[in-house]
Amino acid sequence: xxxxxxxxxxxxxxxxxxxxxxxxxxxxxxxxxxxxxxxxxxxxxxxxxxxxxxxxxxxxxxxxxxxxxxxxxxxxxxxxxxxxxxxxxxxxxxxxxxxxxxxxxxxxxxxxxxxxxxxx
Amino acid sequence: xxxxxxxxxxxxxxxxxxxxxxxxxxxxxxxxxxxxxxxxxxxxxxxxxxxxxxxxxxxxxxxxxxxxxxxxxxxxxxxxxxxxxxxxxxxxxxxxxxxxxxxxxxxxxxxxxxxxxxxxxxxxxxxxxxxxxxxxxxxxxxxxxxxxxxxxxxxxxxxxxxxxxxxxxxxxxxxxxxxxxxxxxxxxxxxxxxxxxxxxxxxxxxxxxxxxxxxxxxxxxxxxxxxxxxxxxxxxxxxxxxxxxxxxxxxxxxxxx
Numbered sequence: 486x487x488x489x490x491x492x493x494x495x496x497x498x499x500x501x502x503x504x505x506x507x508x509x510x511x512x513x514x515x516x517x518x519x520x521x522x523x524x525x526x527x528x529x530x531x532x533x534x535x536x537x538x539x540x541x542x543x544x545x546x547x548x549x550x551x552x553x554x555x556x557x558x559x560x561x562x563x564x565x566x567x568x569x570x571x572x573x574x575x576x577x578x579x580x581x582x583x584x585x586x587x588x589x590x591x592x593x594x595x596x597x598x599x600x601x602x603x604x605x
Numbered sequence: 606x607x608x609x610x611x612x613x614x615x616x617x618x619x620x621x622x623x624x625x626x627x628x629x630x631x632x633x634x635x636x637x638x639x640x641x642x643x644x645x646x647x648x649x650x651x652x653x654x655x656x657x658x659x660x661x662x663x664x665x666x667x668x669x670x671x672x673x674x675x676x677x678x679x680x681x682x683x684x685x686x687x688x689x690x691x692x693x694x695x696x697x698x699x700x701x702x703x704x705x706x707x708x709x710x711x712x713x714x715x716x717x718x719x720x721x722x723x724x725x726x727x728x729x730x731x732x733x734x735x736x737x738x739x740x741x742x743x744x745x746x747x748x749x750x751x752x753x754x755x756x757x758x759x760x761x762x763x764x765x766x767x768x769x770x771x772x773x774x775x776x777x778x779x780x781x782x783x784x785x786x787x788x789x790x791x792x793x794x795x796x797x798x799x800x801x802x803x804x805x806x807x808x809x810x811x812x813x814x815x816x817x818x819x820x821x822x823x824x825x826x827x828x829x830x831x832x833x834x835x836x837x838x839x840x841x842x843x844x845x846x847x848x849x850x851x852x853x854x855x856x857x858x859x860x861x862x
Contacts, residue, residue, distance in 0.1 A: 492692040510681065511663075517682035520660055522628055522652050522698065605674035 488518050496525040500533045502542050513601060532581050532588065543591040609838050611791045612857045613846050614810060615749060616642055617838035619703065619789050622747050625650035627700040628693075630739055632656075633671060634856050635749045636703030638846065641667065645845055654693060656735045658684045667850050690735065694742045702743030704736050704785075708761045709750050711803050711824050713768025713785035715740060716761035723763060733765050740766030745786045752790035758823035769802035776802070792818050794835055798827070808833040 491497045499519060504527065510517055531542075538545035556566050574580045581588055612635070619639035623629060625648040631640045641664065644651045653662045657671040661681025668676050677683055684692075693699060706715040707730050717736060721727030740746055746768075750756050768785045769776045776784055788795040788804055792813045795804040806818060806828040815828055838846070851857050 488688075489692070492696055507681075511661075511679045514659070514661075514677060514680040514683045517660075520682045522661070603678040605678060 491519045491523060497523050498526045498528060499524055500528040500530045502531050502539050504529050530577050533577060541593055543593055546591055609843050613838045613843055615789050615791065616846055617842045618794060618835055619747055619749060620646060622787060623648050623651060623701060628652040628654065628698055630654050630699045630702040630743060632703055637668060638850055638856055641850055642842060642845055654689060656686060656689055658686050658689055660684060669855060690738055694738055699743045700745060702739035702746050704739060704746055704766060705749050708756055708758055709748055709788060710761045711759050712770060712772050713797060713804065714761050714764045714770065715766040716763045718763040718765040720762055736766045741781055744783045746784065748785055748788045750790055752792035752818065752821050754821060754823045772802045792821065805829055806832065808835040810835045811837060
């Protein structure tokens with residue numbers, strides 16, 4: 486679904502965990518979802534998906550989603566959350582710092598896939 | 606005294622239609638030679654797309670099929686064929702498409718379907734493949750074909766791939782933009798008149814006369830007032846074509862279209 490949305494857009498901005506050399510992408514072209522020819526801008530923002538996940542980088546913060554019910558039940562609770570965690574932090578780096586140990590807990594384990602031979 | 610072949614001249618001329626930022630839909634044959642020559646000569650940023658689904662290819666040898674694995678290795682992305690036609694071509698991402706065929710007519714319509722009547726064919730040809738979509742949807746189309754009364758009739762027997770249809774604004778009235786921009790033959794190069802949308806000879810290859818061109822075209826083709834001579838390929842271009850791109854002469858010997 487991400488791919489179709491990107492191609493349907495006038496402009497595409499991608500936020501990424503890591504910027505790598507093009508040769509890394511070209512080493513396994515079957516994994517490229519969004520080609521550079523349709524990308525307008527790239528934002529390098531590690532941990533940018535929290536509370537969601539990036540496979541291989543950090544886990545989904547399921548505790549957060551469970552706790553969200555109580556937080557978002559009333560306008561007062563929602564406002565308090567936004568004041569503290571959205572409007573109250575200057576940027577993502579500050580957000581990560583404020584999260585503290587939880588960030589380390591969410592770091593992904595390692596489970597590498599089988600390599601592919603692109604020789605011919 | 607030529608030290609190059611007409612095919613090589615056509616390939617070199619076609620390669621000039623590409624610039625480094627272009628996204629180009631590549632077919633097998635002369636188009637593949639022209640695009641790969643452009644990539645090596647002056648357009649290292651070219652994004653080549655083959656309809657099998659390889660995007661941003663960097664083939665280390667000349668592919669002889671759209672299914673050649675050299676197109677996959679090192680490419681930017683491998684996508685379903687459906688994506689190539691929907692998300693790239695129909696979506697307006699293709700700057701240039703190269704096409705050939707059995708016949709091209711006065712208004713740049715291409716026939717690769719049938720010679721004679723569709724119901725009772727004289728010769729049944731392979732058909733459109735991706736050609737019709739490319740002709741309809743690429744921002745610019747470059748056509749390569751031989752120059753003869755048989756291959757350049759006034760009107761094709763069958764419109765496989767639309768050019769300017771019957772001329773004027775008919776193409777636009779159907780909601781299409783783009784269209785053929787250039788026709789390169791073994792005798793000359795044609796562009797399209799901005800009003801009538803018919804082919805007009807703009808340059809003629811060395812050693813060819815206007816009389817010869819007219820004797821080998823299916824209508825009284827107009828020539829530009831400032832008719833140029835097509836520049837021959839440079840030694841560097843010839844070397845790349847012969848040594849790197851088509852050392853076995855697979856395409857250069859069975860040429861054009």
